[in-house]
Amino acid sequence: MPTPFQLSDEVAAALAAGDPVVALESTIISHGLPRPRNHEAAIEFETILREAGVTPATIAVLDGVPQIGLDAEGVRRIAEDELAKASVRDLPIIAAAGGSAATTVAATSHLAALAGIRVFATGGLGGVHRGAGESFDESADLSTLAVTNITVVSAGVKSVLDIAATLERLETLSVPVVGFGTTVFPSFWLRESAFTLDWSVENAAQVAAIMQAQDDLGHGQGIVLANPIPLEQQWDPAEHDRILTQALALADEAGVTGKAVTPFLLLKIVELSGGRSLEVNLDLARNNVRVAAAVASAWSALQRG
Ligand code: PSU
Numbered sequence: 661m662p663t664p665f666q667l668s669d670e671v672a673a674a675l676a677a678g679d680p681v682v683a684l685e686s687t688i689i690s691h692g693l694p695r696p697r698n699h700e701a702a703i704e705f706e707t708i709l710r711e712a713g714v715t716p717a718t719i720a721v722l723d724g725v726p727q728i729g730l731d732a733e734g735v736r737r738i739a740e741d742e743l744a745k746a747s748v749r750d751l752p753i754i755a756a757a758g759g760s761a762a763t764t765v766a767a768t769s770h771l772a773a774l775a776g777i778r779v780f781a782t783g784g785l786g787g788v789h790r791g792a793g794e795s796f797d798e799s800a801d802l803s804t805l806a807v808t809n810i811t812v813v814s815a816g817v818k819s820v821l822d823i824a825a826t827l828e829r830l831e832t833l834s835v836p837v838v839g840f841g842t843t844v845f846p847s848f849w850l851r852e853s854a855f856t857l858d859w860s861v862e863n864a865a866q867v868a869a870i871m872q873a874q875d876d877l878g879h880g881q882g883i884v885l886a887n888p889i890p891l892e893q894q895w896d897p898a899e900h901d902r903i904l905t906q907a908l909a910l911a912d913e914a915g916v917t918g919k920a921v922t923p924f925l926l927l928k929i930v931e932l933s934g935g936r937s938l939e940v941n942l943d944l945a946r947n948n949v950r951v952a953a954a955v956a957s958a959w960s961a962l963q964r965g
């Protein structure tokens with residue numbers, strides 16, 4: 661049986677050997693970060709993993725085929741081409757049409773899990789948008805993690821979202837949320853949100869043990885590992901609050917809806933902050949990639965016994 665996706669040679673070899681692999685998404689590169697920093701970031705995230713002895717699997721759909729692990733030209737394409745943003749529901753349509761797209765946390769998680777990859781690093785998970793009571797705008801990242809066996813390392817969810825509602829939905833969907841070295845849920849650019857967590861761990865081996873126990877007990881859901889940005893790297897909270905208010909008002913005025921909301925807000929916030937939010941975004945993403953490398957290594961070691 662041919663697989664419905666293409667593994668890069670290095671990812672195929674690492675998976676066959678039981679070596680650590682970390683999935684990386686492409687929407688953060690194509691729609692979440694401005695050019696040309698997005699291309700540098702895509703390369704840097706892979707380099708951080710390689711230096712930690714972990715094989716990177718950046719995921720995107722190229723010419724109709726979901727690619728698990730990109731070559732240099734693939735990485736260039738997700739950074740420079742005008743790609744669609746694909747969530748899980750878009751994958752069959754893009755595949756059938758032979759098209760290309762960047763994959764969200766949801767679509768990346770789905771494809772990574774299909775390929776047998778257990779750990780994924782992103783910036784911030786999607787969630788419930790403010791005003792969702794009216795708009796019903798809730799990211800498919802949440803519902804996908806309810807049925808997808810993957811550990812996603814993220815700096816919580818972006819403060820543009822309704823964090824309280826997002827945490828409630830994760831509870832309803834039976835997705836475990838575990839703080840990494842914290843009992844407070846982070847809010848992306850800031851180390852903390854107003855919400856505390858029931859569970860936290862101090863190291864990667866503990867995460868691997870939870871993954872193993874979830875496999876033994878669970879029903880194939882994912883895990884959200886909430887990894888806060890170090891205090892000295894976080895955005896100034898007062899400036900954060902001021903710019904967030906402006907960006908939300910601009911999105912309202914512009915009448916942005918659907919999958920355009922998150923990219924609009926992220927890029928507007930970079931603009932309004934004169935680039936400050938971008939540096940913080942990159943720092944928190946690097947930090948997540950490092951933690952994901954440690955978790956994938958601990959998972960691989962645990963499987964080897
Ligand atoms: N985190 C970032 N930058 C991003 C995203 C997350 O640091 O661009 C993307 C992810 O791909 C996530 C998506 O899945 O935003 C959520 O979009 P939506 O709200 O439309 O589901």
Ligand code: MN
Pocket residue numbers: 797798799918919921
């Ligand atoms: Mn949405």
